[in-house]
């Protein structure tokens with residue numbers, strides 16, 4: 001691939017949430033390596049730009065940052081609410097609507113970028129910021145969505161959003177008109193999108209209605225996935241959108257180096273814990289950067305982990321309804337739980353940010369109990385680690401469904417299907433013990449899951465950017481052609 005002239009400008013606009021920002025950062029890195037002379041700018045609100053700047057100082061120095069003015073209080077949001085990570089689920093519609101007001105400032109920025117005349121400006125945004133299409137069209141720019149979720153999950157979510165409000169049948173089944181083969185259960189969709197309507201649901205419906213219509217006006221969909229890993233989901237999206245649907249993945253963060261005495265100490269403790277256990281014997285538990293399980297489920301999970309006696313590393317966060325970046329209160333875990341598992345060297349509780357990729361890369365990690373956020377899915381699959389799926393919201397249900405039904409690499413926790421605000425979720429100690437034992441003990445199912453995870457790992461390795469004939473390279477070429485960038 002030859003270098004482009006600096007007359008190419010790519011403007012990347014991620015949705016403000018950790019998983020989305022991280023995926024866009026990886027994408028920026030890939031773009032820069034493929035076309036070093038393209039000017040890449042990441043655009044976001046002040047706090048997110050500050051966090052991207054910190055990431056920049058850790059090695060991403062290949063792009064510029066641009067800050068759009070955003071004051072949460074102007075939209076009735078508490079100070080600091082600039083990232084979906086800190087926004088409680090019942091305020092999510094407020095957050096989504098607030099971001100729509102960034103449009104005039106973004107328009108000014110794109111107008112400035114195109115002012116030079118002979119510059120090709122291309123806008124790549126998150127689908128949650130679909131209004132960027134309007135700006136791109138107004139300013140004569142190419143536009144693509146970069147979807148940091150998987151293809152199957154995106155197709156299902158898109159279908160659900162296209163038919164709001166959702167009316168399950170008497171058995172709780174939801175049929176997707178575009179995809180008659182896919183059946184979703186009522187407990188696998190957010191209550192925000194279910195019939196009967198309420199004032200909040202009307203707002204969510206109106207927001208998604210706007211996104212859906214704009215979604216068809218883009219030039220391409222870039223998906224952080226791999227053709228051979230998600231043929232069904234990609235085919236579904238291509239059928240629906242009739243646009244280039246380009247699997248650009250797997251974009252997965254590298255296992256990062258530690259940068260402070262504090263993180264060095266944590267990393268050291270994790271490594272020595274993992275080193276002290278046999279290969280594939282440790283269960284890693286994490287529910288991502290935005291979600292947490294309910295308080296009663298935390299207690300059941302802790303009791304189950306202790307009962308199995310299987311070694312585990314748990315990136316533990318306060319339960320749903322609390323600040324998930326806050327301290328763990330003793331009442332959320334069984335009495336003396338952490339002290340006991342630490343003393344017996346059976347468990348390691350990680351408070352704060354866990355070095356997830358490093359843990360998944362360690363040979364002692366045997367399975368991942370995960371909410372099935374797409375980044376976690378890709379990180380697990382690129383390291384050949386099978387998943388115990390405990391989805392909590394949105395695409396996570398469909399990611400788990402795809403991994404389970406298409407690949408047999410994920411065992412879903414029975415009963416963990418309800419969304420965050422449904423009281424009818426039943427996940428108890430016995431259920432959790434059974435599923436952990438199935439995956440962590442030498443069962444036929446566990447062996448099969450490991451073998452399938454290894455097969456997916458190979459697919460991911462073959463696809464990765466850089467290798468000769470890699471499908472990620474082909475995808476990039478297709479992207480450059482569609483966006484009319486010089487490759």
Ligand SMILES: O=c1ccn([C@@H]2O[C@H](COP(=O)(O)OP(=O)(O)O[C@H]3O[C@H](CO)[C@@H](O)[C@H](O)[C@H]3O)[C@@H](O)[C@H]2O)c(=O)[nH]1
Nearest residue numbers: 019020148149288289290315353354356373374375376396
């Ligand atoms: O202690 C932690 C917690 C998280 N992570 C990282 O944070 C990311 C989490 O991403 P993901 O697994 O996708 O979960 P969420 O943060 O919940 O991601 C949101 O965004 C995803 C798409 O980008 C969607 O698939 C999810 O449903 C949505 O919740 C991953 O890279 C993890 O490695 C850590 O490194 N340490």
